[in-house]
Amino acid sequence: MIGLIDCNNFYVSCERAFQPRLEGVPVGVLSNNDGCVIARSNELKALGVEMGTPAFELRPLLRQRRIELLSSNYELYGDMSSRVQQVLEEFSAGVEPYSIDEMFVRFDGFAPEQMHTHAQELFTKVRRFTHIPISIGIAPTRTLAKLANRVAKKLPIYGGVCVLRADSEEYEPLLRQVTLGDVWGVGRRLVERLALLGLRSAWDLTQADPKQIRQRFSVTLERTCLELKGIPSIEMNDPDEARQRIMTSRSFGRLTDNRQEIQQAIRQFAQRSAEKLRRQDGLARAVYVFLKTNRHRPDLPQYSPSAVVELPQPTDNSRYVLHAASQAFAAIYRPHYRFMKAGVMLLDLVDANRAQLSLLDTPESQAQRERNDRLMATLDTLNHKMGRGTVTFGRPSPKAAWLLRCANRTPRWTTRWDELPLLR
Amino acid sequence: MPDAKLIPAHPEPPLLPLPYPLPLTRAGLSGFPSPAQDYEGRTLDLNERLVKRPASTFFMTVTGDSMEAFGIAEGDLLVVDSAIEPRPGHILVASVEGELVVKRYEVLDHRPYLASGNPSYRPIPAADLECQAWGVVRAVIHEYSV
Numbered sequence: 001m002i003g004l005i006d007c008n009n010f011y012v013s014c015e016r017a018f019q020p021r022l023e024g025v026p027v028g029v030l031s032n033n034d035g036c037v038i039a040r041s042n043e044l045k046a047l048g049v050e051m052g053t054p055a056f057e058l059r060p061l062l063r064q065r066r067i068e069l070l071s072s073n074y075e076l077y078g079d080m081s082s083r084v085q086q087v088l089e090e091f092s093a094g095v096e097p098y099s100i101d102e103m104f105v106r107f108d109g110f111a112p113e114q115m116h117t118h119a120q121e122l123f124t125k126v127r128r129f130t131h132i133p134i135s136i137g138i139a140p141t142r143t144l145a146k147l148a149n150r151v152a153k154k155l156p157i158y159g160g161v162c163v164l165r166a167d168s169e170e171y172e173p174l175l176r177q178v179t180l181g182d183v184w185g186v187g188r189r190l191v192e193r194l195a196l197l198g199l200r201s202a203w204d205l206t207q208a209d210p211k212q213i214r215q216r217f218s219v220t221l222e223r224t225c226l227e228l229k230g231i232p233s234i235e236m237n238d239p240d241e242a243r244q245r246i247m248t249s250r251s252f253g254r255l256t257d258n259r260q261e262i263q264q265a266i267r268q269f270a271q272r273s274a275e276k277l278r279r280q281d282g283l284a285r286a287v288y289v290f291l292k293t294n295r296h297r298p299d300l301p302q303y304s305p306s307a308v309v310e311l312p313q314p315t316d317n318s319r320y321v322l323h324a325a326s327q328a329f330a331a332i333y334r335p336h337y338r339f340m341k342a343g344v345m346l347l348d349l350v351d352a353n354r355a356q357l358s359l360l361d362t363p364e365s366q367a368q369r370e371r372n373d374r375l376m377a378t379l380d381t382l383n384h385k386m387g388r389g390t391v392t393f394g395r396p397s398p399k400a401a402w403l404l405r406c407a408n409r410t411p412r413w414t415t416r417w418d419e420l421p422l423l424r
Numbered sequence: 425m426p427d428a429k430l431i432p433a434h435p436e437p438p439l440l441p442l443p444y445p446l447p448l449t450r451a452g453l454s455g456f457p458s459p460a461q462d463y464e465g466r467t468l469d470l471n472e473r474l475v476k477r478p479a480s481t482f483f484m485t486v487t488g489d490s491m492e493a494f495g496i497a498e499g500d501l502l503v504v505d506s507a508i509e510p511r512p513g514h515i516l517v518a519s520v521e522g523e524l525v526v527k528r529y530e531v532l533d534h535r536p537y538l539a540s541g542n543p544s545y546r547p548i549p550a551a552d553l554e555c556q557a558w559g560v561v562r563a564v565i566h567e568y569s570v
Contacts, residue, residue: 020556021522086479129480129507131558414482423502423517423526424488 001107003138004145010101011039017131026067033313071409074308139164143227146184166230175203249343269344270325274318283314284346289328294340305332480507493541501565508560515561
């Protein structure tokens, strides 16, 4: 069985951990680069505020003191995320971060009747240890775990924990309730095409013939179909997953403490990630980099750091992604530790066509942007035709200073000596 | 978009994260064990002593004089562990009316209170107010100006 642990309204929960007065208040977190809402508390969702809403549209609500808006504090979120991950790792050896606030956890070796108790325990433990509320969905496949997680979060009777088996009584009624648009890996366009065949709910898709699904749609949808039936078909490192996040990571062939070697890998991952981003017409707002030593070598010193660097504005430009990743790497790399794995993840993705132009986008920068777009397209074509890595970037030289708009950023409570919480 | 001077969202970790792995002492080339071998990789690490669970340990600073009776002065650094189950007698970080405060958990007449040990602050009945234990203070670090 595999579990999906999802931190509820993660960025907001991080803020609330240190400011309990924000509990119950509609809270939004804004990106610093373009001033759009990137995280919402349930109360803010209830007011009808959508993801990506530009801050200025919320000024009336803010003035009436009906809502609180905070600038994003990625340093805090990165630290809290690794705390959650540490608690999970104490519990299970198989923890794979899926994004900054979602982690897959293997729940193997538990008796079926004990599964729920263990999950419940983990649920309470993460909350108590890290102050981050989570939801847990456990199922035989990743797609079902994702669905169970959604159920755990949305239906109050589950109290945040849902264990779902394909042979259980609740399987059919639950899957009937979930529309295909809410199934992991089924995009909007696909939903419309499936509706034409009369397939609307997750249950409908489990009743379809996977072979036909492959012929009429794709292998990816066939896998989703199998997964919904409870047959594991998706591995974490599937290259063709277009599933709302971009992560490129790899284990090194051997343990290495060689700075050049690791840096080279990070740069490669960053570039690959940017390519994936462009392929799905997305823009990223921040870049997350992690390094891992080998946990199974207790004889070696352990150090598994991570860092988030915010991009100056939402972008799919390899150069900026690369630069941010290198910067994050430089901040966390330490000599003498022998690393086993490294990875780059792009955070807070937006649809390229719907991105807000930031206040700093002058016409010149629009022209520059178009030139960049052409450059990136050429780059992708070259690398595609002549083999990956044919054309790569050197290091950009940081020239103009960038003013990060983080007026409402809360202190970095957990990572700076001079910003620790003050207690009376 | 101008070339960006990106702001790292993470701080530089300390230059020598503790425990700092010492470079392996080279055993004598001749194959004789190095006399330094017993000390390999060993330094005294305050983290090891004060931080039992990094994931649930938070550092906080004290402001005000409310806890002076318990030997906690303004400016002291608290090592707070949220994994510990609070018991009477523990110094707690608690959320009281939306604010994080440091108090001593006491039971008077079978009722839980958050006390400050300073007569000018009354004990807060823990059952009444909307208050929740946030973590238990495992250590107080008082630094002298030297």
